[in-house]
Amino acid sequence: MRKNPTMPKALPVTRTEDLHHRAGATLADTLEQAAAAVAAGDFTRAATAAQQLAQYAEHAQNAVARDALAVGTDWWQLGEQFGLHP
Numbered sequence: 001m002r003k004n005p006t007m008p009k010a011l012p013v014t015r016t017e018d019l020h021h022r023a024g025a026t027l028a029d030t031l032e033q034a035a036a037a038v039a040a041g042d043f044t045r046a047a048t049a050a051q052q053l054a055q056y057a058e059h060a061q062n063a064v065a066r067d068a069l070a071v072g073t074d075w076w077q078l079g080e081q082f083g084l085h086p
Contacts, residue, residue: 015062015063016063023059026056030049033049065078065082
């Protein structure tokens with residue numbers, strides 16, 4: 001019997017959802033701060049906000065990967081989704 005090639009379903013409580021609940025408002029605020037800083041010509045402050053957003057993006061990728069692996073997603077397939085394979 002062949003397995004369905006689609007990714008498995010997510011767990012009811014996920015690390016991704018937890019990150020969203022903990023950081024969603026902060027992400028929106030940080031993006032707003034970056035936009036306001038650029039509008040004011042304060043590119044140092046804008047760059048700091050951009051770096052914070054990049055860190056949150058890394059946390060989001062890790063959360064998605066952990067959730068996917070927790071439900072049995074093939075790690076090679078996951079690597080393809082994230083563009084990690086040569």
